[in-house]
Amino acid sequence: MMRILFFAQLKDVTGRAELEWPEAAAMSPAQLWDRLEQLWPAISVHRPATRLARNGEYVGGDTLLEPGDEVALIPPVSGG
Amino acid sequence: MMRILFFAQLKDVTGRAELEWPEAAAMSPAQLWDRLEQLWPAISVHRPATRLARNGEYVGGDTLLEPGDEVALIPPVSGG
């Protein structure tokens, strides 16, 4: 099981704040994005500017996302 | 009449906050300093670092100080 969190515009695109993904195997960020694009094709315009966080830490493209992880899609931030 | 104001260390050296100088003629800053040094020789160590203000504005060495002016001796400031 992997938990995916959506914020800001990504919440609008997917229509939800989170997704529980019954996932048995680890996957790369690219594989995650590919699968999200299959579910919500409109998410692809956000892909270039969106960072991934795994269990609350930003990760690069070579990190493996594991079952049990909380993975957040972080579009460009605008706090303050 | 010229009014001379002393602040901070210069007040200690001269023992006073101000001096009313019955002065009939204009003088240069250098002439003023020479006369102050005659009155209080110990003031000379402060001369290099002390600026003069005439009627509340810093002035350079070529400004004439006139009867009626308020002349302040401004040692290095330390506010804030």
Place this chain on the structure above:
Amino acid sequence: MEIEVQLTTEPIEPPPMGAVLRGGSCGAWAEFTGVVRGEEDGRPIAALEYEAYEPMALRVMRDILARLGERHPCHAVRVIHRVGIIPVGEAAIWIGVAAGHRQEAFAMLSEFMDELKKDVPIWKRRALGPEEMPLRQSAGA
């Protein structure tokens, strides 16, 4: 360096200068308040709604402050970010820094705000017009 970070849905009440200042080792206390402006993308607005990925936002703010504290050692720093609907003229963020000297305090304020706007998962979710203001907020403003 004492670090305290907080997210709140309530109006920010900047805490008074703390005991740290009365101790005699702090010469500088600097504060910054980021306020919601009445215009967003050129259109008049009544409020902004902010959203946060709360546990990560708290952790990243704390990490940024700790890292900046190595370069600009301060005695204490406290950040409060408001989320939810924030009416125009009210504070979205407050940061207060106690330091030995003003240079560290100013560097901490300014660099923290720059880093916040790059890395802390908080978003201006949407702008609200006057007709969209919930009654509770407009009455309380």
Place this chain on the structure above:
Amino acid sequence: MEIEVQLTTEPIEPPPMGAVLRGGSCGAWAEFTGVVRGEEDGRPIAALEYEAYEPMALRVMRDILARLGERHPCHAVRVIHRVGIIPVGEAAIWIGVAAGHRQEAFAMLSEFMDELKKDVPIWKRRALGPEEMPLRQSAGA
């Protein structure tokens, strides 16, 4: 740019964020408080006594703010400098700046403090030990 400068012998009470912030055009409110430290030239002290050439100090502060305002346009800036005997841990100076964006506000704060320390005729007159504290001040602290 609204400018207000003030010298006082009383403890500084930072005024609350003003009406200027509620107007909706200010996104940034920055404050700096310079606090008397418990040590001067390596020796513990109880207070500092400040002295000012008052009319000139007010005028020079006003001039500095007006000049900086041309480079860093802000909406309003207010400075209060305390003179006389200031106990350790209390504020000698307070400056508050309201601006459209934080960059102008930070530049105004930091450059004003630099200029103040060069040109404004205010002096730390002397350091007082605990035994020299007037009763009124130590009771009030």
